[in-house]
Amino acid sequence: MILGIIEHDGVQLDPYGLQMLTFARDLSARLNTSLEAVLIGKSAESSGEQIKNFGISKVHLIQHERLEHYAPEAWAESVIQLLADKKADLAVAAGTERGNELMAHIAAKLDLPLASNCSEISHGDGLEITRLRWGGSLLEETSLRDNVKLLTLALNIVEAQESSANPVDFEAFTPTLEDKDFRVQLSGREENTAEGVTLKTASLVVGGGRGVGSAEGFKVLEELAECLGGVVGGSRVATNNGWRPHTQQVGLTGNRISPKLYIACGISGAIQHLVGCKAAKNILVINVDREAPFFSKADYGVLGDLHEVVPALISEIKKVQ
Amino acid sequence: MNILVCVKRVPDPGTKIELTADSRAVDTSKLGFTISPHEECAVEEAVQMIEEHGGEGTVLTLGLPESDAQLRDALAVGMERGILIETDGSDWDPGQTAKAIAAAIEEDQTRHGPFDLLMFGNESADSGGFQVGIRVANALDLPCITGVKSMEMEDGQLVCKREYGDGWEVYKIPLPAVVTVKEGLNLPRHPSLRGTMKAKKKKIEFVQPEKVSAQLVMNRLRHPAETSKEVEILGEGAAAAPKVIELLRKLEVL
Numbered sequence: 317m318i319l320g321i322i323e324h325d326g327v328q329l330d331p332y333g334l335q336m337l338t339f340a341r342d343l344s345a346r347l348n349t350s351l352e353a354v355l356i357g358k359s360a361e362s363s364g365e366q367i368k369n370f371g372i373s374k375v376h377l378i379q380h381e382r383l384e385h386y387a388p389e390a391w392a393e394s395v396i397q398l399l400a401d402k403k404a405d406l407a408v409a410a411g412t413e414r415g416n417e418l419m420a421h422i423a424a425k426l427d428l429p430l431a432s433n434c435s436e437i438s439h440g441d442g443l444e445i446t447r448l449r450w451g452g453s454l455l456e457e458t459s460l461r462d463n464v465k466l467l468t469l470a471l472n473i474v475e476a477q478e479s480s481a482n483p484v485d486f487e488a489f490t491p492t493l494e495d496k497d498f499r500v501q502l503s504g505r506e507e508n509t510a511e512g513v514t515l516k517t518a519s520l521v522v523g524g525g526r527g528v529g530s531a532e533g534f535k536v537l538e539e540l541a542e543c544l545g546g547v548v549g550g551s552r553v554a555t556n557n558g559w560r561p562h563t564q565q566v567g568l569t570g571n572r573i574s575p576k577l578y579i580a581c582g583i584s585g586a587i588q589h590l591v592g593c594k595a596a597k598n599i600l601v602i603n604v605d606r607e608a609p610f611f612s613k614a615d616y617g618v619l620g621d622l623h624e625v626v627p628a629l630i631s632e633i634k635k636v637q
Numbered sequence: 638m639n640i641l642v643c644v645k646r647v648p649d650p651g652t653k654i655e656l657t658a659d660s661r662a663v664d665t666s667k668l669g670f671t672i673s674p675h676e677e678c679a680v681e682e683a684v685q686m687i688e689e690h691g692g693e694g695t696v697l698t699l700g701l702p703e704s705d706a707q708l709r710d711a712l713a714v715g716m717e718r719g720i721l722i723e724t725d726g727s728d729w730d731p732g733q734t735a736k737a738i739a740a741a742i743e744e745d746q747t748r749h750g751p752f753d754l755l756m757f758g759n760e761s762a763d764s765g766g767f768q769v770g771i772r773v774a775n776a777l778d779l780p781c782i783t784g785v786k787s788m789e790m791e792d793g794q795l796v797c798k799r800e801y802g803d804g805w806e807v808y809k810i811p812l813p814a815v816v817t818v819k820e821g822l823n824l825p826r827h828p829s830l831r832g833t834m835k836a837k838k839k840k841i842e843f844v845q846p847e848k849v850s851a852q853l854v855m856n857r858l859r860h861p862a863e864t865s866k867e868v869e870i871l872g873e874g875a876a877a878a879p880k881v882i883e884l885l886r887k888l889e890v891l
């Protein structure tokens with residue numbers, strides 16, 4: 317039996333959790349086994365309603381008076397007890413921050429391997445798994461042979477797809493938890509005060525790299541972004557030099573962006589940067605060097621000094637606006 | 638406050654990752670190496686905390702003997718001593734890595750006293766397993782907070798924040814503890830010439846680990862299928878502006 321662990325906010329199921337269910341549903345059919353969902357926390361039942369459209373017939377509601385707030389070890393301990401109780405042979409969560417954290421605690425406590433951020437699974441001797449390295453720039457093939465297999469699914473590998481609506485059977489499970497399981501517990505939340513579009517959701521991003529040359533140099537990029545209703549991002553060179561805050565970094569250790577158009581100015585196109593912008597629908601590169609690798613990953617290019625090209629663009633846009 | 642930071646030496650592949658002939662490793666023969674960005678921030682944070690609260694910083698890595706270059710980089714910005722758990726360059730899975738690190742920490746603590754704080758990168762830049770810090774925390778029975786982008790001591794407690802959804806989650810824990818951090822936590826300083834000179838005299842201890850059997854065996858590495866693109870050059874310099882305007886109109890962003 318496969319247990320799919322889904323995050324929720326008490327009202328909605330996490331969209332990545334729904335991707336995971338879609339993936340796990342297909343996997344359970346291929347492995348000829350059943351898929352049951354797991355929801356943790358007090359108000360889980362209401363968000364469980366959404367689940368019935370995902371071809372799930374049983375949902376385990378892990379409930380405990382102290383499980384209201386996220387507590388990674390208490391969650392892990394609860395899932396471990398459920399795994400044993402149901403004799404499940406595979407547990408999967410979405411490869412979110414929490415999903416990876418939870419599964420890693422489970423793996424550590426059970427001394428089992430964890431295949432994180434998987435993208436493909438096939439059935440062989442055990443399970444043959446493909447997982448992401450370098451943020452997806454490289455793939456690793458590995459095998460899981462243990463009796464209980466633990467994995468997380470990389471984000472955006474599959475689209476969440478509903479299937480036949482089933483009547484869902486909700487089954488409560490109460491774990492036995494100790495004080496120690498709650499030594500790390502969410503103690504508060506702070507909302508971002510900044511309003512408006514963020515880098516992650518913007519439909520137009522103007523990015524700048526070493527070629528911009530200074531914090532000052534970003535002024536024209538800001539102006540261009542403003543003219544087009546977009547936001548500014550940067551390469552790690554731009555953030556590491558303190559020209560831009562790290563919150564604006566695009567790439568492996570920054571943000572993953574998916575705008576309609578990414579205008580990349582003075583950025584060479586290192587793989588760690590490309591990881592962050594490969595979901596952009598269109599890429600326009602402005603670079604002085606025709607040999608810059610970014611040109612071979614872009615849809616459009618302008619060859620030239622960004623300090624000339626960008627101001628020319630702005631004045632042309634202002635003429636027609 | 639005694640802090641241990643665990644760092645990983647990773648290649649800096651630039652624009653293309655080349656594989657070795659047997660596809661079992663990244664061909665690093667032409668590559669430079671660096672500490673992962675997350676861990677650079679861990680080192681910086683440790684140095685700042687020690688500047689504020691006193692104590693000593695230790696930096697640890699598991700890797701080839703030449704990983705001492707990365708330890709020296711950390712020693713050059715203010716860490717005091719290094720521990721290098723020596724490997725032969727073969728693949729170590731997250732479980733093996735964590736067990737060797739936990740054993741080295743326990744051994745070190747018997748001689749140098751306990752660490753108050755153990756820091757890791759949230760995930761390594763290359764293999765990205767998201768678990769070594771958590772496994773070490775479990776092995777040493779310590780609390781662990783992951784994905785941290787802000788941390789400070791408040792009334793003897795460590796207050797950490799991490800991004801979640803559109804906001805931040807706040808966690809408070811007493812020390813000793815394990816924290817895994819992400820780039821953006823701070824802006825790492827560059828080593829000064831004096832720092833680099835001093836680092837040469839600082840002590841690095843080489844440790845021979847016991848390698849338990851692997852749980853997650855890597856069979857092969859491969860490249861993802863690529864959709865090759867043919868770039869359309871719109872023009873050169875400022876003269877390209879009208880063509881770009883046409884494009885912006887076509888894409889309906891103008």
Ligand SMILES: Cc1cc2nc3c(=O)[nH]c(=O)nc-3n(C[C@H](O)[C@H](O)[C@H](O)COP(=O)(O)OP(=O)(O)OC[C@H]3O[C@@H](n4cnc5c(N)ncnc54)[C@H](O)[C@@H]3O)c2cc1C
Pocket residue numbers: 524525526527528550551552553554565566567568569570571581582583584585586587588589592602603604605608620621622623647648649650651671673674762763
């Ligand atoms: C583990 C790891 C993680 C990393 N994570 C990230 C990440 O998340 N994001 C990221 O961006 N990087 C990341 N990096 C760094 C990455 O490898 C590159 O070093 C970085 O992306 C290069 O930034 P750049 O393109 O701005 O600079 P460069 O590579 O120096 O390129 C500058 C480009 O600007 C062009 N140029 C110069 N002057 C002008 C001008 N006047 N007009 C037009 N063009 C000009 C040059 O021709 C060149 O192509 C990471 C590295 C490592 C090792």
